[in-house]
Amino acid sequence: MGARGRTNAGMGLGTTLMVVSLALLLVLTLTASQWNTLNFSARVGNAQHALNLAESAVSLAIARILAEPEFGAEDLEQSTILATHPHAPRDATGWLTFDPGTAANRDGPYSTNNLRGDSAVPGSSGTVVPSATIYLVGVGECGGVRKTVEAMIHLPRFPYSIASSGTVVTSGEVLVAAAASPEALGVALEDLLPGNLAANASAEQAVVLAPGAVITGDVASHGGVEVASGNAVVMGEVRAYSDRSPLPRLPLESYDPAGLEGIQVQRLRQGTLEAPALSGFVRRQGDLSIRGGLTMDSAVLFVDGGLVVEGGIWGKGAVFATGPVSVHGGSDLSSDNLAAVVSGGDVSFTGTGPEGSYFQGLVYSEGDVLAQQVSLFGALIANAPQGSRIQLEDARLIHVPEHTSLELQLEDPLGTPFFFTYHGAKFSGAGAPKGNSGPKKDSVPVYVRRQPDGTFVLFEPVSNTRLTGLTSQGVADAMVRLLSGMTCKKHGASRFPETETELLQAVRGMAFPQSPAARLKPARFTLDASRFVAFQDQMRIMYWRER
Known part of the structure; x- marks a missing residue:
C-alpha cells in the first residue's frame, strides 16, 4: 500500500507537471x-x-x-x-x-x-x-x-483642325484632315490622318457642310449638323447636340511687349512698310499695312490696331493684333516657315488656290474667320465670347499637332557694335571690334541698328537707351559708312564732325560698362494653344497603379 501510494503520488506529480507544461506551452503559443x-x-x-x-x-x-x-x-x-x-x-x-x-x-x-x-x-x-x-x-x-x-x-495637344465658339460653314471644295508631323505633309491626300471639327453654337445649323466638303475625322457640335446628302463626306462620327468642346482663350494683352522689362522693343513709326524683315520684339501703335510680304526671323510683332499683309507671311515668328488681321497670299511649304497669328478681331486668309497659297502655324481669332483659296497647316481656332463664325471656301485645313505651338529664341537686336575711343575728353578714333573682343579702355560702345522701316538709329547697348542726338539720317548714314569700312581708319570719324559732336552731346554724363556682352542674352518666347485649355479638360490618365 505504501509503495502503491508513493507510485500514485509520483504519477500525480508527473501528471501535474505535464499539465502545467502543456498549459504554459499553450499560453506561449x-x-x-x-x-x-x-x-x-x-x-x-x-x-x-x-x-x-x-x-x-x-x-x-x-x-x-x-x-x-x-x-x-x-x-x-x-x-x-x-x-x-x-x-x-x-x-x-x-x-x-x-x-x-x-x-x-x-x-x-x-x-x-x-x-x-x-x-x-x-x-x-x-x-x-x-x-x-x-x-x-x-x-x-x-x-x-x-x-x-x-x-x-x-495631355494631347489641341485635337481639332478647326474649332469655333460659334458656327462652321463650308462652300466649294473643302478638306479637313490631319498629319502626324510636318514631314508628313507631302503624303497623298488618301494617306492623311483623321482631322476633327468642333462647333459650340447651339443653333440647328451650327455646322453646315456644303457639297464638296470632306471631313476625314469627327464632327462635334453643340447644335445641329447639316451634311449635304451625297456630296459632303464625314468619315468619322457626327456628334450633334453634344457637350461643348473646351477651347483655349489666349490673353492677347499679355503678349504686348510694351510692358516687358529687360528687352528692347523696336517701335514702328510708319503705318505702311514695304517687304519688311523683322527680328526681335517689334511694336506698332495704330494700324499697319505691309506690302510685298512679311518676313520674320524669330520675330514677335504686336500691332495695337488692325493689320493687313499683302504677299503672305514668311519665316518664323508670331503676329498679334488687337484689331482685325487680313493676309493676302501665302508662303511655301518650307520648314523655315512657321508662324502664329493671334487677333482680337476678325481674321481672313485669302490666296490664289489651296495648291499654291500656304500658311503653317496657329491661327487664333476672337472674331470671325474666313479661309478662302488657301491651305492652312496647323490649327484654326475662333473663340469670340458671343460666338464666332468660321467660313471655309475652297480651302484645306490640315491639323499638325507640332504647329499648334511655337517656341522662339529672340536675339536682342542690338545691331552692329562700334566703339568711339577717347583720351580723357578728347576724341581719338573710331572702329569696329575684332572678333569677340570688347571695347578698349576709354572706349564708348554704341550700336547701330537698322529699323524695319529702313531708317537707322543708335543705342547704348546695356540699357538699350536710344541716343536721340544720333537719329538724324545723315548721322546714321555716316555711322554705317564707318562700320562698313569705307572710311574706318584712324581718326576716320573726324571726316564727319557732326557725328563726333552729337555723340559727345549724347553720351555726356552717361556711364557705359567696359563690355556689352552681358546684354546679348537671347529672350525665349513660347506660345502653345494647349496651355490655355484647362488642364483637367485635357488630362488623360493612361494608368495609375501601385508598382
Whole structure:
C-alpha cells in the first residue's frame, strides 16, 4: 500500500507537471500568435499609410503642375514634393521628386515632366515617357514599409483642325484632315490622318457642310449638323447636340511687349512698310499695312490696331493684333516657315488656290474667320465670347499637332557694335571690334541698328537707351559708312564732325560698362494653344497603379 501510494503520488506529480507544461506551452503559443497577429496588423496598417501617402504625393504633384506646367521640367533640384498626414505615425512620409540626384539619395525613383517635349524621353528605371506626358512616381514610407505608386498622364495637344465658339460653314471644295508631323505633309491626300471639327453654337445649323466638303475625322457640335446628302463626306462620327468642346482663350494683352522689362522693343513709326524683315520684339501703335510680304526671323510683332499683309507671311515668328488681321497670299511649304497669328478681331486668309497659297502655324481669332483659296497647316481656332463664325471656301485645313505651338529664341537686336575711343575728353578714333573682343579702355560702345522701316538709329547697348542726338539720317548714314569700312581708319570719324559732336552731346554724363556682352542674352518666347485649355479638360490618365 505504501509503495502503491508513493507510485500514485509520483504519477500525480508527473501528471501535474505535464499539465502545467502543456498549459504554459499553450499560453506561449497563444501569446506568440497574438503577437504575430498584432505585428501583422501593424504592418498592414503601415502599408496602408505608406500607400496613401504615395498616392497623396502623386495628387499633390498633379495639383502643382495644374498651377505651374513647368514644375518638374526646370530647376529640378527644387522640384520635390513631400506629403504628410496628421493621423499617420510620426515617421510616415510621402515624397515625389523630379530630380534624379534627390531620388538617388533617397534610394528611390524619380518623375519626369515631358509636357513640352516633342519626342519620347527615358524616365526612371528605363520607363519611356512619350511627348506631352507626365510620368509621376510617388513613394510612401511608414514603419519600415515602402509603397510606390506610378501614374502616366498624357495631355494631347489641341485635337481639332478647326474649332469655333460659334458656327462652321463650308462652300466649294473643302478638306479637313490631319498629319502626324510636318514631314508628313507631302503624303497623298488618301494617306492623311483623321482631322476633327468642333462647333459650340447651339443653333440647328451650327455646322453646315456644303457639297464638296470632306471631313476625314469627327464632327462635334453643340447644335445641329447639316451634311449635304451625297456630296459632303464625314468619315468619322457626327456628334450633334453634344457637350461643348473646351477651347483655349489666349490673353492677347499679355503678349504686348510694351510692358516687358529687360528687352528692347523696336517701335514702328510708319503705318505702311514695304517687304519688311523683322527680328526681335517689334511694336506698332495704330494700324499697319505691309506690302510685298512679311518676313520674320524669330520675330514677335504686336500691332495695337488692325493689320493687313499683302504677299503672305514668311519665316518664323508670331503676329498679334488687337484689331482685325487680313493676309493676302501665302508662303511655301518650307520648314523655315512657321508662324502664329493671334487677333482680337476678325481674321481672313485669302490666296490664289489651296495648291499654291500656304500658311503653317496657329491661327487664333476672337472674331470671325474666313479661309478662302488657301491651305492652312496647323490649327484654326475662333473663340469670340458671343460666338464666332468660321467660313471655309475652297480651302484645306490640315491639323499638325507640332504647329499648334511655337517656341522662339529672340536675339536682342542690338545691331552692329562700334566703339568711339577717347583720351580723357578728347576724341581719338573710331572702329569696329575684332572678333569677340570688347571695347578698349576709354572706349564708348554704341550700336547701330537698322529699323524695319529702313531708317537707322543708335543705342547704348546695356540699357538699350536710344541716343536721340544720333537719329538724324545723315548721322546714321555716316555711322554705317564707318562700320562698313569705307572710311574706318584712324581718326576716320573726324571726316564727319557732326557725328563726333552729337555723340559727345549724347553720351555726356552717361556711364557705359567696359563690355556689352552681358546684354546679348537671347529672350525665349513660347506660345502653345494647349496651355490655355484647362488642364483637367485635357488630362488623360493612361494608368495609375501601385508598382
